[in-house]
Amino acid sequence: MSERSSLRLIVLGVLLISLIGTLVARLSYLQLVAGDSLRAAAANNSTREVIAPSVRGLILDQWGRPLVANRVSLVVSVDRMALDREEDDGDQIIANLAGALDMPQEELALRLVPCGQEGAAPPPVCWDGSPYQPIPVAKDVDTETALAIMERRSEFPGVTAQLEAVREYPRPFNANMAHLLGYVGPVSQDQLDEQGDTTDPARLRSRDIVGRTGLEAQYDDQLRGIPGITTLAVDTVGRVTGTLDITEAVPGNYVVTHIDAHLQAVVEEQLLAAVERARALGNQGTSGAAVVVDVQTGGVLAMASYPTYDPELWVGGITRKAYERLLESKALSSNAVQGTFPPGSTFKPVTTWAAAQEGYDLEGTYDCPSDYEVGSQTFRNFESEGFGPISLQRALEVSCNTVFYRLADEMWLTAGGNAATLDSPDPIADAAARFGLGRPTGIDLPGEAGGLVSGRLEKQRTWEERRDNWCASAKDGYPETREEDPELADYFTALAKENCLDGFRWRNGDAINASIGQGDTAVTPLQMAMLYAAIANGGRILEPHVAKAVLTSSGEVVREIEPVVTGELADEQTLEWLRESLAAVTVEGTGRAPFEGFPLDVVPIASKTGSAQVFGNDTSIGWFASFAPADDPRYAVVMMVTEGGTGSAAVGPSVRAVYEQMFGVAGGVVDPDRSVLIDGEPSADLPIVRADGTPITPGMRTPDLTGDGQDAATRRGSQGLL
């Protein structure tokens, strides 16, 4: 081959080397030299998300009646980017808009400043969302204003008025349910921090509306849904260069509750009536609570707390004034779930069960004197009445304290008396724990209180906590009190000294107080309802559930919430005995008066009254705990009013009224058709939700859906909402 050919081949080789060299040089420059700046470009130059919120799920009652729905509200929003394009940074637009919306210009301007920018107000006033998202500045704007804004576009560039979904409370039968349902509000920074970095599409975003309390908070992850996201490719100067991805919003799931809206309305009404009755009797009637549960499933059919508030207050953000009023009225927390109170005599079935476990004869005879003395202390019967030797059932019927005092005193002595150690038995405290007291029931509502069980261990724990204070006070001798009243100071000092030395000791006086639900024992009305439900259902301690199921917005079942048993009480015989005795309480005991004329032969009611003393209050807490029918229990109803007087007088009539409405009792006759419960009992099925998201409510039920040709629901005229 020619020299020339080979020479030219070598020239080609040199050319190739230079080409490769060029590539390597360029690659090195891009990756190793310019890398940092290009990486920075990639970071702020990649994507922007435009978020379309999902529709929050509905909360339904067991028949599909919406308890919380959504309504549309005219919302005025401002596009910050459009304002920034104005020569005066949008000052004129803000002034115009403030005039149109009739709000202070300064306030409006502050809401449009992104958080972290100079001059920004602290959250939630400043805007902490994406600058690509329009900033909502006014809700529930009237149509006239909205139209004025939309028609004069040139005056309001970047301002839009559009319909958005906000929470609505249809209040079927005028039921309020504020504590059950809870309310929604903007997501807090704490929640966002707690969530950390995640790419979960259902994650919380900074402008999300989340449930803050009640069912809205408990089932927030179900109700919230997943927002629709359009991911835009944006270059360094913010130009949109393309649409990378569009994800449609997934509407939130529906929460179906065990609540029967009609029954709930009755219970709320009757709780209020009990409070008013207590006041009419000359008591304060400061607060109250009522719970109705299904004793077989633990489903909460109705639950009310007094005082309450209008949940609508929270829609679109609460005003500072309204919030302060709410705090003052103490209406924010639910007394049924978050309030703890001494149970008083409604605790006696627990003491009875404990005595039975210790071998006491339920059919024996026990002395009921007017008072019971222990050392220097005298424990009196209610109104110092004595009944002489009576049966244990009779002791429950008339609520004879001294019988239970003696039982407690004897059991205390058997356990070792003053010489008992922490390991010694403590039958009443043990029984209370077995009945589910002293710990939260596990209801699906946030912030539940666990209460306290008075007993040896609890006393030891309190002493360990307070010993230092007591000992210090014993040393000081209450100098301030001493100036005024040396004698009282001496008494206090002696008491502090005693507490300092052996305040841990579980004395017989403590046991005696505990036996009638006094002392440090504190329970929530819900715990009492579950306790009576356990007696009723044969000893199963159930976890109460407000929610029955979760459905998708098109009606498919996501999950059904099954009953959960958290404990079993042994000794069915004693429970059987208790059911009979408590039924007798209504027939011939303290529960008789309110149930005068009630057809107890058809619907036997098992009940126990209580009048619990609270230190510092003149009048007692009136309790009325019950379940029915006593021979085939379905429902437990517990109601209480603080500073209400006796349970029998203040609360009893209201509990009776609840039962009348549940069983359809009128004029001594039972007619299930008159029951507020459709078909006379709770719904066995889940409500039907149409594919378009509309729940079929009883009012909408057609004869072919119920199948009996005659629609009881329609006849009773229940409300169909939406």
Add this chain to the structure above:
Amino acid sequence: MSTAESQTQRYVGAVAQDRQSYLRRMDWWLVVSALLLSAGSTVFVWSASRADLAPEDDPQYFLVRHTINIVIGIVLAFAVSKLDFRLLRAYTPVLYVVSILGILLVYTPLGVTIAGARAWISLPGGFTVQPAELGKVAIILVMALVLAEKRDAENEPRDRDVILALALAAVPIGLVLLQNDTGTALIMAVIVVTIVAVSGAPRRWVAGLIGGGVLAVFVALQVGIIQDYQIARLTSFLNPDGAEGAAAYNATQARIAIGGGGWFGHGLFSGPQTQGNFVPVNESDFIFTVIAEEAGYIGALAFIIGLSIVLWRGMRIALGADDLFGRLVATGVVAWLAFQSFQNIGMNLGIMPITGVPLPFVSYGGTSMFASWIALGLLANVRVHTAAKP
């Protein structure tokens, strides 16, 4: 005995040698480098294509097809390397005509337009082939045949031979240009100039071709044969931030992706630009961007080195070939692979215009993968048929 006859006898002897001899004479540097390039390409094609696919699609769809393409390519390469040289020469005219017909088929209803170039024909079963890729093989063989025919190695090709070779090459190049496939036409032109140069043709031919090429581009710009948008597209790489349109966007995003890779990259399946689908067609034309973003400088360099080894061995085969035909075939293949790699990587790096040219052995795409491996088969064929040097 004429020189041609003696040559023929040598080839007969070579072919008659046993299989062991074939394996022993094979250039393993060449083969292993190409195999590693293709094997390495699979994971990046997978990573890049996964991000494009809808969630309901099979995420391995492109991976599977890519792997099948590679296997078919290797089989083709083996077959080509085993071909008798005489047969290769004998069938060159046939291959030439077939590839011209293939390119013409694009104008029939079978033709498909992809990315602005009507350069594909669709086959049953959803496959498409790009006849121009095979046109490159045809040009190499037909030019080598014409320029090396009937001469002994010491003689230079006559003007007549050069004119005939150029005329034969001009037909497919012209057709490809008409299909708007500038990138392929450019590569073909580089192949032609290189083969003419290495054939030992008079210097005026080499100078004339290069000068003519420059002039042609200049005239095309002046007369307006190339339209403004085409100029914009081709020059957008010079100033991507200022330019508008898809090409500028591609160039910017690719550069951001590569720059973000750093020394070791973001890791497979983790390149934000790749997985966010910022760089289009990143499993084929922009596969190098994916490699640079996810495997970093080290990974990108490994691929450049792999391609360089292939070119180095190709140069050695061309230099060592003991007849002009073999040398010209090897030279044509090297010029092809070299310029196409440079063009592709260069456009990924933003120093070459964006033309739809795949990276040999690496990019996703059946025809390109087959063509790369056929090219490798040609190199191997020349290698195993070269008499062992003492």
